[in-house]
Amino acid sequence: MSESIVIGMDAADLPTPVLVVNAGVLRRNIAEMGAHAAALGVALRPHWKTTKSAEVARLQLNAGSVGHTAATVAELAALAGGVSPSVFLAYPPVGRFRVGTVIEASRTAKVIVGADSVDAVRDLSDAAAAAGVVIPVRLDIDTGLHRTGVVPEVAVAAARAVAILPGLHLDGVWTHEGQVQAAGTDPVERHRRGVRAGEVLVAVAEAIRADGHEVRSVSVGSTPGVRSAPTVPGVTEARPGTYALGDENQVHIGTIAPEDVAVSVHSRVISTQPADWAIIDAGIKAMSSDGSMHGDGRIGTVISDGGGVVITGHEEHGFLQGADDPRVGEVVRIRPNHACGVVNMHHRIVVVEDDVVTGLWSVLARH
Known part of the structure; x- marks a missing residue:
C-alpha cells in the first residue's frame, strides 16, 4: 500500500x-494539553501507546512534555532509541526479555519502571546491580481500577521492601485511574472519581514520606481523568495518551x-x-x-x-x-x-x- x-x-x-490523521487537529490537541499541564504546574508524560509515532513524540516534547510513558518494552526500546529522553515503563518488568530491555534502554535514556511488588522487580534488581546501574521504580497504587497495584493500606510496607533492593531507587508512586472512564457520560461522577484517585495517591505518597522515604513523583494517568486527577495538590505528573488523537469512545462520554x-x-x-x-x-x-x-x-x-x-x-x-x-x-x-x-x-x-x-x-x- x-x-x-x-x-x-x-x-x-x-x-x-x-x-x-489530521495534522492540524493533532497539533492543536498537543498544544492544548501542554498548556493545561503547565497551568496546573504538573509534568506531562504522554502515554505513547496511542500513537506509536516518533513524529508525534517529538511534537509532544516540543510542546513541553518531559518524556513519555510506554506500555511494552518494545515501545520502551523504540522511545529510548533517540526518540525520547525519558521513558516510564508503566508495566511490571517481569521476565528476562523485559529486564534485559530495561537495562539496555537505560544506557540511552532515563528509564523509570512501575511495579506493584518486590517479586515484580527482584530480577531487575539483580540485573541492575550486576550492570552497575540504578533504575528508578515507582510503586503502582490501586486507586479504584482493581487491575494492578497495591491497595493503599499496604503501600508503605511495599515501598519499604522495594527501597532496600540493590540496583533500584524508589522514585515515587503512580496510578492509572481507568475507573474514571467507567463512569461513562456522567461528568460529575467522572470528576469525582478523578479527584478521588488523585487524593488517594497523594495520601499514599505522604504516608511513604512519613516512613522516611523520598517520593519525588506522584503520577496519575488517563485522558478521561486529566481534567480532574492532576488538579489535586501534591500530584506531580499526568500521563494522558488518547488526547492526542481522540476517538469515538471519548466523544461519546463527553x-x-x-x-x-x-x-x-x-x-x-x-x-x-x-x-x-x-x-x-x-x-x-x-x-x-x-x-x-x-x-x-x-x-x-x-x-x-x-x-x-x-x-x-x-x-x-x-x-x-x-x-x-x-x-x-x-x-x-x-x-x-x-x-x-x-x-x-x-x-x-x-x-x-x-x-x-x-x-x-x-x-x-x-x-
Whole structure:
C-alpha cells in the first residue's frame, strides 16, 4: 500500500482501508494539553501507546512534555532509541526479555519502571546491580481500577521492601485511574472519581514520606481523568495518551469534542447486496475489535456524509448499517472506538492537511 501513497495525493484517492490523521487537529490537541499541564504546574508524560509515532513524540516534547510513558518494552526500546529522553515503563518488568530491555534502554535514556511488588522487580534488581546501574521504580497504587497495584493500606510496607533492593531507587508512586472512564457520560461522577484517585495517591505518597522515604513523583494517568486527577495538590505528573488523537469512545462520554478527534479510518463500500447493510473494506483488521462505550457492539462510527454505524466486522469486511443510500466505491470516513487499538492495527499513519497528504509516519513497536 505504501508505494501507492505519495505526498501531495488527494485524500479521496487513498487506497483503503487506511489510517488517516489530521495534522492540524493533532497539533492543536498537543498544544492544548501542554498548556493545561503547565497551568496546573504538573509534568506531562504522554502515554505513547496511542500513537506509536516518533513524529508525534517529538511534537509532544516540543510542546513541553518531559518524556513519555510506554506500555511494552518494545515501545520502551523504540522511545529510548533517540526518540525520547525519558521513558516510564508503566508495566511490571517481569521476565528476562523485559529486564534485559530495561537495562539496555537505560544506557540511552532515563528509564523509570512501575511495579506493584518486590517479586515484580527482584530480577531487575539483580540485573541492575550486576550492570552497575540504578533504575528508578515507582510503586503502582490501586486507586479504584482493581487491575494492578497495591491497595493503599499496604503501600508503605511495599515501598519499604522495594527501597532496600540493590540496583533500584524508589522514585515515587503512580496510578492509572481507568475507573474514571467507567463512569461513562456522567461528568460529575467522572470528576469525582478523578479527584478521588488523585487524593488517594497523594495520601499514599505522604504516608511513604512519613516512613522516611523520598517520593519525588506522584503520577496519575488517563485522558478521561486529566481534567480532574492532576488538579489535586501534591500530584506531580499526568500521563494522558488518547488526547492526542481522540476517538469515538471519548466523544461519546463527553471528554473530547468531535472536532478534536484527529484520527479516522477511510474505507470504501464494496457491496450493497444485503438488504440490511452495506459491506465496506474495513473489518476488524483495520478497525480493531475494541469495545464501544455506546454499548451496542459497534466497531466504528461513520462521520462523513451519509452517516451510519459499522455494527460489526469480519477480518476484511465491515458491516455498515444506517447509511444514507451507500454506493459501491463510495469512500466513508470512520471514527474508531479506541485510538490506541486502531493505530496498532496499521503499519503507517497517513497525515493530511486540507485533505491533502503531507506525511507518512511509521507506526513503531506494534504487537
